[in-house]
Every structure is written in structure tokens, then in C-alpha cells.
Amino acid sequence: MTDVVRWFRELAAEQDEDPGLVHDTLIIGGGAAGAGVLRDLASRGDASALLVDRGPFGGETSSKTGKAVHPGIRYLRMAFHRGLLAFRLREDPKIRQTFAQNLRGAWLDLQLVWYGTRERKLLIETGGGTVEEIPNIVFVLPDSPEKKWAVFFGISLYDLFTTLWAWCGLSPRFSRVRLFRDREALRRELPHLDSDDVLGGILYWDGRANNDKILVLKAIRDACLRGSETFPVRALSHVEAVRYEWVEDGGGHFLVTLARRFEADDLPETVTVKAHTLTNAAGPWIDEARNRTPRPDGRTSVVYSRGSHLEATNERIHRRLSADPRLQVGLVPLNAERQHYLRPFHQHGLWYIQCTTTDRAHTDPDLVVPEEDEIEELLHSYNALVGEEWRIGREDVFNVFCGIRPLAADDGGRIAVQDISRMFRVNERPCGGGTVYDMVNVKLTEFRWAGREVAGRIAREVRRKTGRRLGPSTTRRLPFLPVRDEELFAVHRADAPRRDPEFLREKVRHHVRHQMASAYADYLLNTGGIRDAVVFDATGRCDVDTDVLDLVLDEMAALLGWDDSRRRAEWDAFAEVYCRNMTFTELGDRVRKHAPAPVPPPARSTPHVRPHSA
């Protein structure tokens, strides 16, 4: 586990040393993209790296994903679509691009699917149970953009990629794609389905991270544990990169000013650190971070695509899903307009449906809130497929959240946000005598691959500047180092006890000690602790047990030494985000009206991290 206070103190002491440590890279952003670079450098054994995030690690987009670890059927479809557009075999008014632009888009998306297949395999093999396989069924509807046989062909090709990568690893595997020719065939397989519109379906297997934020934490923790005294690998949450510039002293390096965003009166507000290269993994804030230099270019390099998720359950859904593994299958209606993923999840002992939609254009990265029609769209999409007993309404929704992804704005021509290639980009940018790597749209699925790409470039740059050779990347076969009791408190544990206060307290302790939990809102909303508070009332409807919320707050306050006003501030920060996201549902109101009892428990340990804001 990283120790932010200790490392910030170390950095404060190091800044006065001459020449002092020049890190191989400084990474701005501790989401999936930054974590991938840090871990890849650490895997080389002889690289030093420093990662900072102004909030908790994985607290932004990387905890707002659909949790799919997938090459992306949709991206394969886009590759074909753009290919057909290039040769004028199809028309699409949303995409007005030249032959070369369309061909490039097709090539990028095809690459994304091919290598994404490899990444899914590697994450399942090395992720220590965090990434698992799940079955999905794509439903072909009357207004689907492709015909049933075309979808079957596409998914078979998608699966063939999986088979080929499996054979490369000498583990033979054969296709598991299955075609359901009509709705009767589907109904025989999935009795909870009931839709007159469905024309058929195709079953295939894909990957799913049972918790996106934990995957990021695992990568960061793993990287830090692999550092050494000579080549330290450090990651500091609640530390912001506020300014950077290239200075020519002693061969030249970046000088980066870091400001602490946690309370520690004995530490300076800012420190400066040196680095040979700079990695900008600030996600949606990539342009803002890039321009924090005395010579900003003021350019906008990305556009945003927003997605929303709702999580819903009731006693019937929870019981049926736990009793019948056949029903634990993701539903993917092939809509004409926007893609929806309707997947069952089992977390913290609770079965629920996560409904996800993406691809709405968005402008302000600092204001990302769900809209009412998104909630309606998702409820409608799910309810249109299932029978009466499985339908959900606003009263079944216990959590809503949304996120944005930055997409490269330089695709040229005219193109709708949902059609921009989802392949990540690394924009290598000279700055003074050094190089900055801007990482655009790194998905959870490709974070290891993108990390290796950037770390490889850093290795070349370090060699060019200093003559020092970094070792090769070894993340391909490197398992994530586990921590004590990880399995016992894993969010996806199959037999996780529910409503057991002692187990809950132990779980909170585990997350504070080993999973870097330092803010109440982050633990409940980003790590998913809120699911521990979901209960069913006498009618089987879901409800939020405020006693559980209080228990978690008390335990965190005791462990992290929060006084009463800090405890209140932590609650307010959680309630503000949760209730705002739940505006269009019923449970948000109940939490809004709750106020935790003001009596703080006695502090049991020294504060670990005390961020100013949650």
C-alpha cells in the first residue's frame, strides 16, 4: 500500500538534493492509463517513476466504466462499416470522410479488436480473479443495423480471434458461438426473455472486470511493490501536478510542481520533482494538464463521449439470478442508435442488473450528471427484452453514475462522436528539449498494452538522453501481486456474507489498510461499498439501509482519525454525489433526508491520508 504522507515528505527532502533523483517519467493521472505505464516501467526492474493523482486512484473515469474487458464487437462492426464506406459500398450521413480517413478508421478499429482479444486473455490469466469470462447474447431486432447472418458471421470472426490467440498460447480452444435462429429458440435457453420484437440472437463469451477501480488499484500497488531504493516506483494520491517546464540544467529535465491536496500541516504545500519525460494520463483533463506550462498551446485535442449506468434489483431478481446460472448472461440488444449493455453482476453478495449506455456528445469534463431520458432509455431497453416478473422501474434503481471518455478530435471530415475510432492514441510532443506523451482514450481493456507502448517510448528517450538502457517489459506474464485477505474481502466473492456487521467492519478495515480507501464517497461509490447497504423491504423492493452507511462511516472515521466535522464533511460529499445522480429515482431522496449521528468514535490510529476534499 502506498504511503502518501511518507512519500510526499521524501519528495520534499529530495528536492533540495543536487543533482538529486531525475525520474525516468512523471505520470499525471492515476486512472487506468497512468497505472498501465507505471506498472510496465516497474516490470522492467530498473526504471524509476512517480505517479500523482489529485484525487483517489481510479476515482474518475476508471471507476465509471461498463466493466467490460472486451475487444469490442461494436468496434469490429465499425471496422467493416468504415471499410465499406471507404469503397462506397455503403452510405452513412453521420460519417462524411475521405477514402483515406475511412480506411484508417477501419484499420485502427480492426487492430483494436485483434490486440484487445490478446489483452482480455492476458488480464483473465494474470488478474488474480478480478477479470472473468461471462456469456453474452446479442439480440437482433427489426431495426438492428445488421442482419442476423451478418451478425453471426461478425461474432464468429470475433471468436476466431480469441481462438487464434488461445492457440498462440498453446492452449487449444474452439468456438463457443451459438446462433439462436428465432425467439422460440432463445426462450428455450433463457426463460426470462419475453419480446415479440427479437428476431434471433447470438451467444458469445467476453470478459468482465468485477471491479474496475480495484483493477487499477491492483496495478498501482503491484508497481509500487516492485520498485527499489535505487529505482523507486511511487504513486501519490491527492497530489496535483500544477505546473511543468523544461529546464536545461545538467543535461536538461522537466521540473514539475506538485501540490498536496491532503492535510498535513508539517509538510510544504508544494514540492518540485525532476523527470526525464512527462506522461500525461489525465484522462478527460488531458488538455488542461497539457497546458499547465509557461507556454500553453491552448489547443483542444479531444471531444467527449458520455455514458451512464444504472444498477437495479429487487428481491425476486436477486433470488432468481443466484439460483439459476443460466440467467447470468449479459443482454446486448443491437440497437440502431446507441449500444446498450444489460449485464447481471454479483458484488458484495448482491445480484443486480447493470444497464449501460454510451455515446452521447458531451462538453464540460467537470460536470457529468445523468439525464432523465438516459434513465428512461435504459429501463426501456431492458424491459423490452424480459418478461413481466423481471421488469424494473425507477423504484428498483439503487445506484446511478456516469462518466466521459475523451476521443481524438483530429479524425478530420465530419463524424458523429459514436463513430470516432476507439483505438487509443499516444501523442508524442516535444517540449523544450524533452518529450511529453499525451495518452488519449485508453480503455480499461487496453491499459496494459497502452502502458507498454508508452513505457517503450520512455525507455528509448531515456537511452537517448542518458545512455542508460531499461530492461524489457514483462507485464505479459506478470501476475498482479496479491495482498493479505484479498480473496476474503473480494467484492465478487461468491459466498460473501450479507448484513453481518462484524464482517462489514473487517471489510472496511481491509480496504483502508490494503486497498487505499481514504475517502467515504470514494469507498461507497467508486469501490462499490454502497451495495453492502442494499436491502429488500417487506414487499421485496430494494432499499438503502442507512445503518450500514453509518457503520461504514464510523469505521472509516475511527481508522483514519476523522473528527466530527471531518466525518460530517465526508458524509456530505457522498450524499451530494449520490443524491444528485439519483435525482430521477426514488431512493436518492431517502439518503438525502438521513443525517448520521454526530457522536464520533474515539480515533484508533494515526491519519493515513487526509484529503481536503472527497
Ligand SMILES: Cc1cc2nc3c(=O)[nH]c(=O)nc-3n(C[C@H](O)[C@H](O)[C@H](O)COP(=O)(O)OP(=O)(O)OC[C@H]3O[C@@H](n4cnc5c(N)ncnc54)[C@H](O)[C@@H]3O)c2cc1C
Ligand atoms: C461510460 C463509460 C463506459 C466505459 N466502459 C468501458 C468498458 O466497459 N470497458 C473498457 O475497457 N473501457 C470502458 N470505458 C473506457 C475507460 O473507462 C476509460 O477510457 C478509462 O478508464 C480512462 O482511464 P484514464 O486513466 O485515461 O482516465 P481517468 O480514469 O479519468 O484518470 C485520469 C486521472 O487523472 C487525474 N488528473 C487529472 N488532472 C490531474 C492533475 N493535474 N494532476 C494530478 N492528477 C490529475 C484525475 O483525477 C483522474 O483520476 C468506458 C468509459 C466510459 C466513459
